[in-house]
Amino acid sequence: MSPELQSVSPAVCLFGVLTLLLCPSGLCDCKMPPPIAHGSHEDVSSFLSFTTVMYYECDEGYILVGEPKISCKYSQWLSPAPQCKALCLKPEIENGKLSVDKNQYVEPENVTVEDHYIETENVTVQCDAGYGVVGPQTITCSENGTWYPAVPKCEWEAPTGCEKVLAGRKLTQCLPSPEDVKMALEVYKLSLEIRQLEQE
Structure with missing residues (x-):
């Protein structure tokens, strides 16, 4: 073994022993982070940290509800994953x-x-x-x-009793010129008078 490898080997070995002592696989083995609908997550854990940290983001058109970061320690997620709620315009x-x-x-x-x-x-x-x-x-x-x-x-909505006025209003919207509107209104008025005379 080269002198360089010999000098590195004890450090690697020591780090491995420390890792096993401080964080046995049964304690620090976190399961997959909880997924969220309409969003994604990314591992943002610090190097040499024995705590797993996940950062959540929402897709476009959604807003994050809850804490964006959740941590896992001793094989347990310490808080629930956030949610991504839809935004409506x-x-x-x-x-x-x-x-x-x-x-x-x-x-x-x-x-x-x-x-x-x-x-x-x-x-x-x-x-x-x-x-x-x-x-x-x-x-x-x-x-x-x-x-x-x-x-x-x-x-x-035409209030009760205003049906005739509403009919006249619709009539004015269908005719091309003020003269035609005036003539149509005169004819409409005459037809109402005739109908009233017939009812008497």
Whole structure:
């Protein structure tokens, strides 16, 4: 054996003995780190450390809920793995608004992210005056980053007694010029008068 190898050998042997004494395989043999949906993990353990440290990241479109790092010591993970929650973009609702106005929403679950409490992302659609919700009024940010059920619409509702006015309003939208609108309204008015006379 060369002099160089002879000088290194005791150190290697000593390190091996220390490793066995301080960290027998039965104590430090951590199982595979827990996987997470919509994310990945990486071993960021320090060199010569007898503690395994895993760092978690989420895929694009998801937010990390929980601690990004978890440690394993004595064959046990000291904390649960974090979760990756879906982000939903704010839906555009014409003639209406949402009960909670934000740019991004997280799929439901009452959780804490870095000491900030996140409310469940069930939102209610509120239509402007004169408009009614067509579809489910409450929607939820789902796991795949979309709204469930589908985002409803706000459509114009004719109040009771205003049906004739609404019919006239639709008529004006279908004609090309103000003269045609005026003539159509005169004809419409005349037809209403005739109908009223027939009923008397």
